[in-house]
Amino acid sequence: MGPAIQSVLNDKKEFRELLLRDSESLERIADVTNSDGCPHWLFGTVINFLTGLDISEEESRFHYFNILEHKFILSEKLQRDIGFRVAALDYFFNCNRLLNNPKFVEIDFFEKILALSKEDTKLGCYNMNYFAGVTRNEIRRAERYNQNLSILLLDLDDFKGINDRHGHLFGDKILEKFVGVVQSNLRSEDILGRYGGDEFIVLLPQTGRIGARSMAERIKHRLMEYFKAKEYSRQKIAVRFSAGIATYPYDAEDYESLVECADRALYKSKFLGKNMIYDYLESERAAGAVAGDKRSVVRYSILNDNAVDLMSDSSLIGVDGRIVNISPNGAFIECSCNLTGALVARPMNIILKRLGNRGFNNLAISGNIVRVNNESHTLKFYLALKFDSMLNPSQWGSIERSANLVPV
Numbered sequence: 001m002g003p004a005i006q007s008v009l010n011d012k013k014e015f016r017e018l019l020l021r022d023s024e025s026l027e028r029i030a031d032v033t034n035s036d037g038c039p040h041w042l043f044g045t046v047i048n049f050l051t052g053l054d055i056s057e058e059e060s061r062f063h064y065f066n067i068l069e070h071k072f073i074l075s076e077k078l079q080r081d082i083g084f085r086v087a088a089l090d091y092f093f094n095c096n097r098l099l100n101n102p103k104f105v106e107i108d109f110f111e112k113i114l115a116l117s118k119e120d121t122k123l124g125c126y127n128m129n130y131f132a133g134v135t136r137n138e139i140r141r142a143e144r145y146n147q148n149l150s151i152l153l154l155d156l157d158d159f160k161g162i163n164d165r166h167g168h169l170f171g172d173k174i175l176e177k178f179v180g181v182v183q184s185n186l187r188s189e190d191i192l193g194r195y196g197g198d199e200f201i202v203l204l205p206q207t208g209r210i211g212a213r214s215m216a217e218r219i220k221h222r223l224m225e226y227f228k229a230k231e232y233s234r235q236k237i238a239v240r241f242s243a244g245i246a247t248y249p250y251d252a253e254d255y256e257s258l259v260e261c262a263d264r265a266l267y268k269s270k271f272l273g274k275n276m277i278y279d280y281l282e283s284e285r286a287a288g289a290v291a292g293d294k295r296s297v298v299r300y301s302i303l304n305d306n307a308v309d310l311m312s313d314s315s316l317i318g319v320d321g322r323i324v325n326i327s328p329n330g331a332f333i334e335c336s337c338n339l340t341g342a343l344v345a346r347p348m349n350i351i352l353k354r355l356g357n358r359g360f361n362n363l364a365i366s367g368n369i370v371r372v373n374n375e376s377h378t379l380k381f382y383l384a385l386k387f388d389s390m391l392n393p394s395q396w397g398s399i400e401r402s403a404n405l406v407p408v
Helices: 003-007 012-021 023-033 042-051 057-078 084-095 107-118 128-144 159-166 168-185 209-228 255-271 280-286 393-402
Strands: 149-156 191-196 199-205 241-248 277-279 300-302 306-312 317-327 330-335 347-355 364-375 380-387 405-407
Touching: 012 023, 012 042, 023 042, 023 057, 023 084, 042 057, 042 084, 057 084, 128 149, 128 191, 128 199, 128 255, 149 168, 149 209, 149 255, 159 168, 168 191, 168 199, 168 209, 199 209, 209 241, 209 277, 241 255, 241 280, 255 277, 255 280, 277 280, 306 330, 317 380, 330 364, 347 393
Parallel strands: 241 277
Antiparallel strands: 149 199, 149 241, 191 199, 300 317, 300 405, 306 317, 306 347, 317 330, 330 380, 347 364, 364 380
16 A cells, blocks of 8 residues: 555545545555555545546445456456556446546546536535535435434524625625634534525534534534634624524435425524524424424533522422423422422422523423432432423523523
């Protein structure tokens, strides 16, 4: 194996740049694929580099070794080494007809043409035609290997106001910075596309809804940090987004339906006040639209300081505490007073008095205590409370806007 090839096997982008920079590296590729250190993405990268075809890893591996065999047969017949490129061209054009009209161009020029066909040229992220094709391939792969994937739909909040105040050229510059922040926080396997205007879409392979939310929260935090440190025309620009999440296969099993689910969740984020992140299951449950669905609701730790009152009308019991974690259908509450198991199944009213720096005067929720735990060494007692009914979008939205929530 050539040392140059070996040095870039951990990075797909660097490997592709080596192929573009060093024409002979492709002819030494067989040394790589015969070793134990061959990465799974190599076959698809080589096939795509030569042809522009986007096919699955499994199919790429199949074609790759067929090309090697074809190269050996042709070289024996012609009594000279014909090279990997020539064998690949003959294989794809004459053997299986995947290429109907191949054109001979310099590879660097071909790469530029290929990039133009895939990318939104203004912002450098992918266009929707390419994004849709990659996502459909990933859905097929997720189905084959019983994996999850998620779609994250991002819509900049009040972006029209930025354009109106500062002009469209300035707005384009903000979009470029936004794309840069998003891309810098994605993994190498994630794909960012421009959905249209100031809307963007992210493909997160092998990622469930909790991972997708964590990614969205990280982007949100990094975006706030980035623009907080910048001034444009001596003004601070607040760039925020609303987001919708949909996850395969739980929310939908095909590309169009998955995007539609993410779009519905995004609409809910906008409806509840913007600068929020909702996933489709969360959104539909809050609206009462997933009747009979037995899947659990995601629970979130509250990192902010908070204070609650627990009251029972029947016995006039009063308990001060704080919420440790919460979901739309229940809460886990820490108290500093002595509690007993006799409270289990007793109806209680929870009044959220304070969350972070915000006071709450009218958010009252009723429910039943379903479990009481205690930690004798810390003198802390914990109540698990199940709400009588799931929090409505307005109630949950108030909590989400005020709290620093992290999925448990």
